[in-house]
Amino acid sequence: MPLAHEVTGPAGTPALLLGGSLGTTRTMWRPQVTALSQRMRVVVFDHRGHGRSPAPPGPYDIADLGNDVVDLLDHLNLDRVHYAGLSLGGMVGMWLAARHAERVDRLALLCTAAYLPPAGAWLSRAAQVRAHGTASLTDTLLGRWFTAGYADRHPDTVARLVTDLAASPAEGYAACCEAIAAMDLRPLLPEIASPTLVVAGADDPATPPREAQLITEAVPEARLAVLDRAAHLASVEQPARVTALLAEHFLEER
Template identity: 60%
Template sequence: MTSDLHADLDGPPDAPLLLLGSSLGTTGAMWQPQLATLTQRFRVVRYDHLGHGRSAAPPGPYTIDLLGRQVLALIDDLGADRVHYAGLSLGGMVGMWLAAHAPDRIDRLALVCTSAALGPADGWRARAATAYAGRLDTIADTVVQRWFTPAFVAARPEIVAAYRSMLTATPAAGYAGCCEAIAGMDLRADLTAVRAPTLVIAAADDPATPPEHAADIAERIPSARLVVLDDAAHLANVEQPEQVGRLLAAHLDPEGAVTT
């Protein structure tokens, strides 16, 4: 299987590979705030989910299994046996699937502002219907309000506007298909199979995947570590770029080669 995913590669060509999975409605560009830190030690692969950015956007519905298998195909295309993986929101969901279903491919894992089961399913299917109808712009403001704290929205409106544009540029089939994947997802029983050393990061002010979702993940994954960040909502890596960068670097590079 050849991957249908677009990916941008940065960092030393001979460094260990680190895949970064983004949230629903964004692209790999979401990880720009951490790029300078992570490329000191890793060959960073920022991929776009199926149906997002410059990846293929086949008709839905999608499943987490499909999204995960696309990433496995990307890893094969890169010629890698094992990689590190960090993902936020939908990217974290894919990361959990990978670490549980292909444990021999994932070395170290970081999960940011995500959930192993995120209902209600009817809400996600309704959002998918809105996207299929070409009305993603009608829910964009509501979605973006959940991505950032009010203080950040007031202080950095230009960043908020850029992420809103990223959301509304997402292909309708891709956004809807991934909504349906989340609607049908329940990874909770799979998490005991994860063997990769795992860092779970939550944001105290995240209304989309509240800290209790992260706590549940950390309790189910053997030896996982949980960190909760203050003053951040769902896109914690954007609101708290230095903190997230430091946490990822320390976890993914335990020998301490990365400096921040």
């Protein structure tokens, strides 16, 4: 069964896949889908264990999540696509671009990391979710996802994301935490041949700009953009700026 997904935009235009953050669903990309689907065939999906995608028993690793995307491409008869991923979606994107280079044209990596120790912190989060559910993470994650004051200014957006988080299957979320705990994509970065945009939130405590800098230095054709007044979910907090960066990267003339 393929990942849950939505396809919008004109047939025959370049295809773009959007992969989201841990604990979110494809609805986190709404601003980008609305804008980019005017000129691109946009496919937005839920990772396994998230949203309406299957949540098989763990353990998972990043390769499992990446192969889910390969299967989705095959299901949609898409031989080669652009790919943008934030956080967990970016981790999947790095694996995909290195291990299935023929499937990825241009790549964008947002608010992510190739290696994110300590593993014990991820295993503790997995244990918490299995014991108390994903809703138990709400207060902690809101402080990582957004800068101070954003939630008060945008209560409807935050409420939707919190609802999606609380609805995430505990086992799926926990198994994705375990995948991050075991992840080390640093050896793969020099193998990425796709022109790559790396985006960091200047105020991101989860994957701070130094993580983006390390990726940029290791990927042969990478450039870095750091967004002020943005924490981890930069695509939500700074939607217009992120959309503009993605449009420039994926639609510029070559």
